[in-house]
Amino acid sequence: GQQVMQIPQYQHVQEGEDFTTYCNSSTTLSNIQWYKQRPGGHPVFLIQLVKSGEVKKQKRLTFQFGEAKKNSSLHITATQTTDVGTYFCAGLFHRGGGNKLTFGTGTQLKVEL
Amino acid sequence: EPEVTQTPSHQVTQMGQEVILRCVPISNHLYFYWYRQILGQKVEFLVSFYNNEISEKSEIFDDQFSVERPDGSNFTLKIRSTKLEDSAMYFCAWWEKIYEQYFGPGTRLTVT
Numbered sequence: 001g002q003q004v005m006q007i008p009q010y011q012h013v014q015e016g017e018d019f020t021t022y023c024n025s026s027t028t029l030s031n032i033q034w035y036k037q038r039p040g041g042h043p044v045f046l047i048q049l050v051k052s053g054e055v056k057k058q059k060r061l062t063f064q065f066g067e068a069k070k071n072s073s074l075h076i077t078a079t080q081t082t083d084v085g086t087y088f089c090a091g092l093f094h095r096g097g098g099n100k101l102t103f104g105t106g107t108q109l110k111v112e113l
Numbered sequence: 114e115p116e117v118t119q120t121p122s123h124q125v126t127q128m129g130q131e132v133i134l135r136c137v138p139i140s141n142h143l144y145f146y147w148y149r150q151i152l153g154q155k156v157e158f159l160v161s162f163y164n165n166e167i168s169e170k171s172e173i174f175d176d177q178f179s180v181e182r183p184d185g186s187n188f189t190l191k192i193r194s195t196k197l198e199d200s201a202m203y204f205c206a207w208w209e210k211i212y213e214q215y216f217g218p219g220t221r222l223t224v225t
Contacts, residue, residue, distance in 0.1 A: 031212060035156075042204055042216040043156060050212075088156060092212060100146065100169055101214060103156040 002027055004091050006104040014112055019076040021107035023089035030092045032065055032072045033101065038085045046074075079111045117217040119205060125223045129194050134220045136188040136205030146206040146214070147180065147190045149173070156204070162188070195224045 003026045013019050023032065031050040035043035047056055049065035049072060056063045062075040072089055086108045090101040118137040126132050136145070147159040161168040162180050179191045192199055205217045 033212065033214065042202075042219050045213050045215060048212050090156075090214075099212070100158045100161055101156075102158065103148075105155050 002091070002093050002102050004089060004102050004104040006087075006089060006107050008107055009105065010108045010110070012110045012112065013079050015081060016078050019079050019083070019109055021074050021087050021089075021109075023072040023074075023091075023104050025070045025091050025102075027093070028069050030069075032069075033090045033092065034063055034072075034074055035088045035090060035103075036085050037088065037106075041085075043088060076109075079109070081111050081113065083109060084111050085109060117205065117215075119203075119217040119220050121220060122218070123221045123223070125225065126195055128197060128224055132192050132195055132222060134190045134192075134203050134222070136190075136217050137186060138188065138205075138207060138217075142207045144168075144208055145182075145188050148204045148206055148216070149201040150204065150219075151201045159190070159203075192222075195222075197224050200224045 006021055006023050011019055031048055033048045034046040036046055037043045047063050049063055052069050053067045054065040060077045064073045066072060074087055076083055086106045088106045089104040092099055092101060120135045124132055143164050145162045148156050149159055150156045157173060158171050160170040160174045160180055165182055177193045181189050188205055200223050202219045202221050204219045206214050209215045
């Protein structure tokens with residue numbers, strides 16, 4: 001079946017350091033989405049990438065979609081304590097009659113002062 | 114982000130009991146999803162529901178599970194005979210824009 005893996009599973013950084021999480025799919029994706037989940041919260045949509053090689057930025061966050069549309073990355077520059085949470089990528093695999101997200105395993109980010 | 118209510122926020126039930134989880138969206142969306150997340154693990158797709166019918170379901174969504182939209186607004190997930198391994202957060206979700214999926218606040222189900 002379709003699987004989406006993320007590395008690392010956990011990351012502890014000092015405030016101000018950069019952070020990157022990598023997402024890899026077993027098969028080619030239609031598009032990929034990124035979500036942030038704070039402890040005790042629900043997944044919150046961050047961004048969607050559709051095109052091969054696409055790069056999008058949101059303030060300190062940079063998202064990239066691989067050329068083969070099988071991998072993606074999220075990079076946070078100069079982390080802050082507000083960045084704490086788990087970051088999930090989620091791939092969209094089109095099927096006849098429905099579109100469902102397959103979530104990655106997530107990267108839990110902790111930021112220390 | 115649109116407001117959605119999921120009730121109850123926390124449900125504790127004994128193994129073998131039936132539970133009904135509810136999601137009340139504010140918009141009249143046709144496409145809904147249920148996901149679950151076991152503590153500390155990834156979000157897993159359960160079922161999608163389109164125009165009052167199941168569109169797609171995962172291997173997790175066995176005969177113990179059912180979904181309904183009984184009154185055109187509430188969106189329910191029923192587990193007929195809960196098992197310990199059903200303990201998880203359950204989220205309803207929908208497409209707000211093209212391929213931007215939004216999640217409700219979730220229901221924490223604890224099966225003892």
